Amino acid sequence: MGPLERRICWPSWLPLAWSAECLNGLDWMRGAREGAPCYFWTMQIRMWLGLAVVVMGWGCGSTQRDWRDEVIYFALIDRLANGNPQNDDQGAGEWDPARKSHFQGGDLEGVLGVLDGLEELGATGIWLTPPVHNQWWNPERTYTGYHGYWASDFESVDAHFGTFEDWKSLADALHDRGMLLIQDVVVNHTGDWAVTTDSGRVVRDRPRAEWLQPESGLYHAFGTIEDYNDPDQVLTFELANLDDLRTESDSVRARLRAIYRWWIEEGGADGFRFDTHKYVEEDFWPAFLEGELEDPGVRRFAERDGRDFPTFGEVWVHSAPFGDEGEQELLKHLRRPGYEGVDAVLNFPLQESLLRVFGEGGAAADLAHRLMLQGQMFSDPARQLVNFIDNHDMARFRATASEAATRQALNSLLSLPGVPVLYQGTEQGDRTPRPNLFGRFDVDAEPFVWLREAIAWRRAHPTLSRGRVVEARAIEATSILYWSVAHEGDTVHVLCNASAQRVVASETPPRQGGREPVPSRVEGSADLAFDSGRLIRADLSPNAWVAWSDWRPASERVASHGPVDSLWVVDGAFAPEGLASVPNGRHRVQRARFEGDQLVSLSAPEWVEVAHPRRSLGQVEDACGDDRGLSGSILPPTSPGFDHSMDLKSLEVFEEGPEWEIRVRMCAPRWSTVWGPRFGFDHVAFHVRVVNGDSLHAQWRHTGWSLQSLAGAPPASTGVQDGDYLAWRCPKPDGTNWRVVVDAWDADGNGDWRPVTTQAGPYTMGCQDLAVEPVMDRITFVPRMGP
Numbered sequence: 001m002g003p004l005e006r007r008i009c010w011p012s013w014l015p016l017a018w019s020a021e022c023l024n025g026l027d028w029m030r031g032a033r034e035g036a037p038c039y040f041w042t043m044q045i046r047m048w049l050g051l052a053v054v055v056m057g058w059g060c061g062s063t064q065r066d067w068r069d070e071v072i073y074f075a076l077i078d079r080l081a082n083g084n085p086q087n088d089d090q091g092a093g094e095w096d097p098a099r100k101s102h103f104q105g106g107d108l109e110g111v112l113g114v115l116d117g118l119e120e121l122g123a124t125g126i127w128l129t130p131p132v133h134n135q136w137w138n139p140e141r142t143y144t145g146y147h148g149y150w151a152s153d154f155e156s157v158d159a160h161f162g163t164f165e166d167w168k169s170l171a172d173a174l175h176d177r178g179m180l181l182i183q184d185v186v187v188n189h190t191g192d193w194a195v196t197t198d199s200g201r202v203v204r205d206r207p208r209a210e211w212l213q214p215e216s217g218l219y220h221a222f223g224t225i226e227d228y229n230d231p232d233q234v235l236t237f238e239l240a241n242l243d244d245l246r247t248e249s250d251s252v253r254a255r256l257r258a259i260y261r262w263w264i265e266e267g268g269a270d271g272f273r274f275d276t277h278k279y280v281e282e283d284f285w286p287a288f289l290e291g292e293l294e295d296p297g298v299r300r301f302a303e304r305d306g307r308d309f310p311t312f313g314e315v316w317v318h319s320a321p322f323g324d325e326g327e328q329e330l331l332k333h334l335r336r337p338g339y340e341g342v343d344a345v346l347n348f349p350l351q352e353s354l355l356r357v358f359g360e361g362g363a364a365a366d367l368a369h370r371l372m373l374q375g376q377m378f379s380d381p382a383r384q385l386v387n388f389i390d391n392h393d394m395a396r397f398r399a400t401a402s403e404a405a406t407r408q409a410l411n412s413l414l415s416l417p418g419v420p421v422l423y424q425g426t427e428q429g430d431r432t433p434r435p436n437l438f439g440r441f442d443v444d445a446e447p448f449v450w451l452r453e454a455i456a457w458r459r460a461h462p463t464l465s466r467g468r469v470v471e472a473r474a475i476e477a478t479s480i481l482y483w484s485v486a487h488e489g490d491t492v493h494v495l496c497n498a499s500a501q502r503v504v505a506s507e508t509p510p511r512q513g514g515r516e517p518v519p520s521r522v523e524g525s526a527d528l529a530f531d532s533g534r535l536i537r538a539d540l541s542p543n544a545w546v547a548w549s550d551w552r553p554a555s556e557r558v559a560s561h562g563p564v565d566s567l568w569v570v571d572g573a574f575a576p577e578g579l580a581s582v583p584n585g586r587h588r589v590q591r592a593r594f595e596g597d598q599l600v601s602l603s604a605p606e607w608v609e610v611a612h613p614r615r616s617l618g619q620v621e622d623a624c625g626d627d628r629g630l631s632g633s634i635l636p637p638t639s640p641g642f643d644h645s646m647d648l649k650s651l652e653v654f655e656e657g658p659e660w661e662i663r664v665r666m667c668a669p670r671w672s673t674v675w676g677p678r679f680g681f682d683h684v685a686f687h688v689r690v691v692n693g694d695s696l697h698a699q700w701r702h703t704g705w706s707l708q709s710l711a712g713a714p715p716a717s718t719g720v721q722d723g724d725y726l727a728w729r730c731p732k733p734d735g736t737n738w739r740v741v742v743d744a745w746d747a748d749g750n751g752d753w754r755p756v757t758t759q760a761g762p763y764t765m766g767c768q769d770l771a772v773e774p775v776m777d778r779i780t781f782v783p784r785m786g787p
Helices: 020-026 028-034 039-055 108-113 115-121 164-176 231-236 250-265 284-289 298-305 325-332 348-359 364-377 403-415 446-460 462-466
Strands: 072-075 125-128 132-134 151-157 180-185 194-197 200-203 271-274 311-313 344-346 385-387 419-423 468-474 480-487 490-497 503-505 515-523 526-531 534-540 545-553 564-570 585-595 598-602 606-610 614-621 648-656 659-666 685-692 695-702 707-711 716-721 725-731 739-745 777-781
Touching (some): 108 115, 115 446, 151 250, 164 180, 250 284, 250 298, 284 298, 325 348, 348 364, 364 468, 364 480, 403 446, 403 515, 446 462, 462 490, 490 534, 534 598, 614 777, 648 739, 648 777, 659 685, 685 725
Parallel strands (some): 072 125, 072 419, 180 271, 311 344, 385 419
Antiparallel strands (some): 490 545, 503 534, 515 545, 564 585, 585 598, 585 606, 648 659, 685 695, 685 739, 739 777
16 A cells, blocks of 8 residues: 555545556655656546545545644654664764753654653644754854754754654654644755855855755845845845745745655654744745645645644734734734635734733733734634744743743633643743753653643633633733633633732622632632622632633622721732832722631722822943953854944933832944844843842843843833833832842843853854853942932
């Protein structure tokens, strides 16, 4: 039985060959590449016979699964498990388990070894980084292609990962478990083989594949993208110097279609995720996914036997709080009448809202807005959105948020329409973006057990994967969120407290007659009071999260008969000092009455405008041009985007009641936004400390992508203001012996400090002392305290 017949159980009377010459061995790849005259007819006959088999019910046991029900585990092959140490070192200086930039030894045998654990976790499929042969060493970056996104040959498995037979064995093992194999695919670029200079293209390395040689004419040669808002640069310039394929070329398109049909046919792929999807022209995708019958696209080819072949793209876009810019862009790339795009897109706007609200203390209403917006804008969000909280290209959610907040985000992820993706290490409690899991994949680890239960809860409630958000709202000026997901008469309700403080409120979800909820999943504690079936009060512990779909008759409240107490409640949180401890702005104020620890009543909310006087505690200037480290010997990266981006100019502190506002200005002529960061700056990371002697009042690290609290109360920041300054707000410290220290360095795309090499490179600092303290510039301010 040939490769195609393995997918379809052919009735014995159907002809299986057009000619011996054409179908012997079913070498359609050779026919596609060499233009064999029989190829057109071979493909037509097999396509139509395949459709006939499906329509007439002659399939051989394959079941149509629903993409909406999947739970996907995403892993880097090199970092998951090392099953065969013999393939670790290929002798090119590319293997070093102690260095994040190098191959560390993960391989396909290692992936095979953790499948039992992934199945136990509840994953229904695994998405793996590209297995193709990569550029092993890039001297310009002092970095390796361990991640799989720097292709040297699209038609072979990288030797560090194993062989093509290992890939097929993995696919078979997954299919035996009823699990999907999602393959990561790059069509936008290859590795970095040549550089564009004023005198032309200079070859500095060579790929393994003959057809990908720099002189092939298959690449654009316009240099590196410098303006990500310029669509021409995005589509035809090089992303971070990676050689950009001419994907508008018919020959490139045909070659890529043939290659990835082969990965489906011989490699057993069940779906594709497309890297850098938005960097490829729009009209590439219909041809690549659907194509014509004589040269079918990958999705049409895979679906010839009636099975689903999900495709989803990486379209990294942002939506500002309460905005919809990201969603508008995502819609452009999706399959719709008149356009054969991808089936789904990675939901970056939701990821950012989850991080802003649960991880950074942003307005709960932002997430409510996002949920309602996506339910309205997408025709089928359960199929069209792939949801996640973090991935390999960004700092971990846990690096910004507490464990309790991370669990809130994961519970929310699993309660929403859209296919959830869980990044490797989440189940082990990892806080850094790309550590290897060698010897650490522990099914008894507490985070693993917790996540297994959370996934089982989702799978026990089909409404969560099949439904749609029908209501989402936040109780105004509080951190309390409510949403509901409905499908075919069933509704799952969620109520949560998005802050690290205990909160109470008297506005709640809709009436349910004389009933109260029977929680099906609870984090923390949620004391919900009912009156005539109406939920009239909610008392939620820090980071509480509760979901329910069943109801029971409402129980009567029994007074505790403890001592009676009354407290101020401001924006849902208790404020023992009243309005004196509340920052400027409009606030919702109530009185809460307790008997013992039981909340028995809340007064009607009143709205109060708080306006503390604002005064400057002073400003300190820093010389421009001194961004060379504390020793004066560090050189910045050579990429143009780093032009004095780490050179501090001034630091100013303002006081407003219980808060400080800390502002920094930079010497660079403009804030770098090369990569389109969500906070409005990149190529610089700030490390801020509010210090009293040796003790810390607060400490945080801020990159253009994340705001990470390291000690004390988390700060708040809206990002760069008016292209002038970056500001943070934080609770002011007590006492007078205080100083503020701001260090400037940079972090890479994963949130790690940018590395140091002996000579500065495009994305590395230069210094002879490789253990140098990561401080490019520092400014210290001792504020004026008192009146």
